[in-house]
Amino acid sequence: MIWVDTILQGILLGGLYALFAAGLSLVFGIMRLVNLAHGDLIVLGAYLILLLVTMTGLSPFLAAAIAIPLMFMLGYGLQKFMLNRVLGDDILPPLLVTFGLSVVLQNALLEGFSADSQRLPAGTLSTASVEVAGINLGVLPLLTFASAVLVIVGLNQLFYRTSLGRAFRATSDDATTASLMGIKPASIFAKATSIAMIIVTIAALYLGMRSNFDPNIGPARLIYAFEAVIIGGLGSLWGTLAGGIIIGVAQTVGAAINPEWQILAGHVAFLIVLLIRPRGLFPRAVD
Amino acid sequence: MTMLALQNVSKSFGALKVTDDVSFDVPEGQALGIIGPNGAGKSTLFNLITGNLSADEGGIHLQGRDVTRAPAMQRCIAGVGRSFQIPQPFTNLTVYENLVVAATFGRQRAEKDVMRQCAVILERTELIGRANQTAGSLSLLERKRLELARAMATHPKLLLLDEIAGGLTEGECHSLVETIKAIHAEGVTIIWIEHVLHALTSVVDRLLVLDFGRVIGIGDPDEIMNSREVKEIYLGIDI
Numbered sequence: 001m002i003w004v005d006t007i008l009q010g011i012l013l014g015g016l017y018a019l020f021a022a023g024l025s026l027v028f029g030i031m032r033l034v035n036l037a038h039g040d041l042i043v044l045g046a047y048l049i050l051l052l053v054t055m056t057g058l059s060p061f062l063a064a065a066i067a068i069p070l071m072f073m074l075g076y077g078l079q080k081f082m083l084n085r086v087l088g089d090d091i092l093p094p095l096l097v098t099f100g101l102s103v104v105l106q107n108a109l110l111e112g113f114s115a116d117s118q119r120l121p122a123g124t125l126s127t128a129s130v131e132v133a134g135i136n137l138g139v140l141p142l143l144t145f146a147s148a149v150l151v152i153v154g155l156n157q158l159f160y161r162t163s164l165g166r167a168f169r170a171t172s173d174d175a176t177t178a179s180l181m182g183i184k185p186a187s188i189f190a191k192a193t194s195i196a197m198i199i200v201t202i203a204a205l206y207l208g209m210r211s212n213f214d215p216n217i218g219p220a221r222l223i224y225a226f227e228a229v230i231i232g233g234l235g236s237l238w239g240t241l242a243g244g245i246i247i248g249v250a251q252t253v254g255a256a257i258n259p260e261w262q263i264l265a266g267h268v269a270f271l272i273v274l275l276i277r278p279r280g281l282f283p284r285a286v287d
Numbered sequence: 288m289t290m291l292a293l294q295n296v297s298k299s300f301g302a303l304k305v306t307d308d309v310s311f312d313v314p315e316g317q318a319l320g321i322i323g324p325n326g327a328g329k330s331t332l333f334n335l336i337t338g339n340l341s342a343d344e345g346g347i348h349l350q351g352r353d354v355t356r357a358p359a360m361q362r363c364i365a366g367v368g369r370s371f372q373i374p375q376p377f378t379n380l381t382v383y384e385n386l387v388v389a390a391t392f393g394r395q396r397a398e399k400d401v402m403r404q405c406a407v408i409l410e411r412t413e414l415i416g417r418a419n420q421t422a423g424s425l426s427l428l429e430r431k432r433l434e435l436a437r438a439m440a441t442h443p444k445l446l447l448l449d450e451i452a453g454g455l456t457e458g459e460c461h462s463l464v465e466t467i468k469a470i471h472a473e474g475v476t477i478i479w480i481e482h483v484l485h486a487l488t489s490v491v492d493r494l495l496v497l498d499f500g501r502v503i504g505i506g507d508p509d510e511i512m513n514s515r516e517v518k519e520i521y522l523g524i525d526i
Contacts, residue, residue, distance in 0.1 A: 163391050163398050166380065170388045173377040179359040180337055180369055181441060182393035 005135050006256045007249055012137070014228075014248030015145030016210065018241040019203035020221050021228035022151050023196035029235045030172045030192045031087060031185075036098040039222030040105040041197070045071055045204030046213050047109055050118055060120040064205040068198050075197030079190040087189070102218065109215035120208035144206040151199055152241050158195075159237070168192060172235075227270040233280030242281055246273065288350065290315045290445050290476040291336065296345035298335055298500075305331045307500035309345070313445075318477040320487040320508065322517075323497035329480045330372060332497065333447050336478075337369050338362045349445070363393050368443025370434035372450040372480075378423030382414055382433060385422050386440040393441030405440055412436040412466060428459045435466065445476045452483040460486055488512070 024038045035041075045067060052063035082101075086093040128139040159165040167188050171178045175185040207213060207221070224247060231246055232239025247266040254265020273281065291313045298306040305328040313319050323329050334340040336347060338359035347355045354362050377385050386408060390401035409415040412432045417425060422433060431451055438446055448467070452460045464486050471477050471490060481487040487508075488494075494511040496504040504511050511517055 163387075166384055166388045167392060169380055170377045170385075173379050174375055176339060176359075177371070177375045177377070178388075180339070180363055181389040181437070182360050182363040182395070183388070184358075184360045 002256070003253075006252050008135060008137065009141070010249030010252035011245050012141035012145045012248070013252060014241070014245030015141070015148035016203070016206055016244070017224045017228045017247050018148040018244030019144070019151060019199065019206060020225035021232075021240045021244055022148070022155065022237065023199040023203070024222075024225045025229045025232075025235070025237065025240045026155065026196045026199070027193055028229065030168050031175075031189045032091070033083060033087060033094050033189075034091075034098070036095060036222065037101040037105060037218075038098075038200070038225060039220065040102045040109075040218030041071075041200050042204045042207060042221050043109065043213055043215060043218045044105055045197075045201045046120065046208040047113055047118070047215075049201070049205055049208060050113075050120055053120060060122060060205055060209055064201055067204075068201045071197040071201045072194045075194040075200075076190050079193035080186070083193065084186045084189055102222075106215050106218060113215060115214055115216070117212040117214040118208075119212050120205070122209040126209065140206070140209060144210070147202055147206065148241060148244070151202060152237050155195075155237050164191065224266070227266070230280055231270060231273045233277075233283035236280070236282040239280060239282035246270075288315045289313070289348070290317075290350060291478070292346075292348040293336075294346045294348075296335060296342045296347060298331060298340060298343050305500050306335060306342070309497075309500070309502055311495060311502060311505055313476055313478060315350075315444075315476055316474050317493065318471050318479065318491040320491035320494045321478065321480045321497060322482070322484070322487070322494060327497040328500040329497055330449055331500075333369065333449055333478075333480065336362075336447060337367055360392075363441055364395060366442075366444035367447065368393070368438035368441045368445070369447040370431075370438045370449055370451050372453070374427075374430035374434045376422035376425070376430055376433050376437070378421065380422060381419050382422055382425070382436075383409065383418040385433060385437050389437045389440040390442070401440070404442075408436050408439050411469070412439070413462070428455055428463075431455065431463065432466075435463070439470065443475060445478070446470065448477065448479040448481070450480055450482060452481055452486045455483075464489060484512070 020042060024035060027033055027035055048067045048070065049060055049063045052058060052066055053060055082097065083094060086097050122140060125140055129136045130139060159168060167183050171183060171185050171188045179185055227247055228243035229240055231243030246269055250269035251262045251266040255262035289312050294310050296306055296309045297304065309332065321329055331340065335342050338357060342355060346353060349365055349367065354365065383405060386405040387398060387401060390396065390405055391398050394401065409418055412435055414429060414432050414436055417429060425433060435451060452463060455463065460483060468490055479487060479491060491508060493506060494508045495502060496511060496517050503516055504514060
């Protein structure tokens with residue numbers, strides 16, 4: 001029974017990792033941009049929510065609802081005024097720029113909020129749990145997982161049911177040809193990054209309520225996000241959820257064997273998947 | 288009324304001048320064929336007209352409007368449609384979605400307003416049976432048809448066809464030519480680059496010969512084909 005419990009906890013933790021990864025996957029899928037500042041943007045989102053909570057006394061959920069449009073606009077500006085200028089045939093300039101952004105964000109947060117670790121006040125939610133068939137599941141992890149599934153379902157609907165989604169996929173396939181069909185790739189990219197920042201803010205909400213954060217934890221979140229995306233197969237949204245779950249389960253199982261193995265087990269699972277399926281579990285049919 | 292006018296357009300890649308002082312007009316509703324040996328700069332000329340490349344010198348006017356510096360998406364919305372020599376469908380989209388993307392963005396319309404028209408184009412280009420397959424799964428002929436269909440979905444006033452008959456069998460070529468004739472009959476201005484000359488001459492009103500980036504002849508297809516210069520340079524026959 002203890003193993004069932006461990007695996008369930010791992011699956012729910014995977015929801016958080018899938019939230020970390022979904023935004024990264026979206027941006028990479030559409031514009032082949034690896035955003036090295038993704039983790040730091042999540043941390044920025046967490047501090048923004050914290051700031052709103054502290055200033056207004058709102059619950060973190062309401063604060064996140066206010067933070068979402070702010071982060072959305074930040075994403076639009078970031079893409080329009082910075083990232084679109086460096087996107088091109090060469091993959092190095094965007095990597096360097098996002099790496100630089102990561103350093104700047106970390107230092108700005110350090111300057112503004114000090115290195116003290118912070119936490120979003122989740123109140124009774126942080127300890128609430130429900131019992132399902134003799135297993136206690138935390139309400140917060142369940143909410144996290146449900147949000148991850150909702151985000152993935154929402155993105156799939158957006159991609160396959162809307163005109164914007166079709167433009168996303170067409171631009172992802174071939175931006176030059178898309179521009180001949182009347183699509184403006186630069187504006188599509190800005191919309192994609194804005195949407196990614198909505199997901200970033202949701203991820204920040206759950207990260208901040210679940211664990212402590214400080215200005216330096218961004219890069220580690222980026223690694224988890226990366227691993228989830230790669231395990232799932234580039235461009236597959238459900239694959240990203242599966243990737244998050246695999247890392248989550250590996251971590252909780254590793255921790256159950258020996259608490260020191262938690263992080264390591266996640267990375268080992270990633271390497272094993274790469275050995276067996278170098279293109280991930282659900283690679284896109286045509287690349 | 289002139290649909291497209293090029294005045295002294297030039298384009299160089301480094302020291303290589305691929306388009307050299309090219310000027311010509313295409314009146315509305317006319318079909319112009321472009322021939323020339325490989326490397327003559329035919330596809331580059333198309334890239335300059337669509338806006339994939341920008342001209343170093345000269346001017347390009349679409350229905351009297353200067354589009355020399357306009358980006359590709361604006362020229363598409365203004366009425367320039369194009370098929371590629373090597374088909375470039377959006378491989379992860381279905382055939383139908385390929386058209387819907389082109390129609391919604393190329394014409395700036397809502398999806399519900401273009402659905403019927405997309406279905407009609409698929410019918411005409413004989414792709415209706417493939418509508419829900421991904422474009423990546425199509426055969427060469429079907430991909431070429433999709434190139435044409437997608438260009439049509441943007442509702443072009445000026446349609447650029449780049450070697451659309453190349454690599455097809457005689458029968459396939461014939462049915463494609465019939466489709467192009469029907470499109471032309473509706474008043475769409477066409478510029479067509481083609482090596483399959485009998486297909487080309489059965490549609491076009493005028494022929495333009497390009498060599499080393501320069502226009503070396505433009506006029507009646509029969510006269511052009513029988514001119515000494517064309518035989519020498521294009522067909523490689525020494526007279």
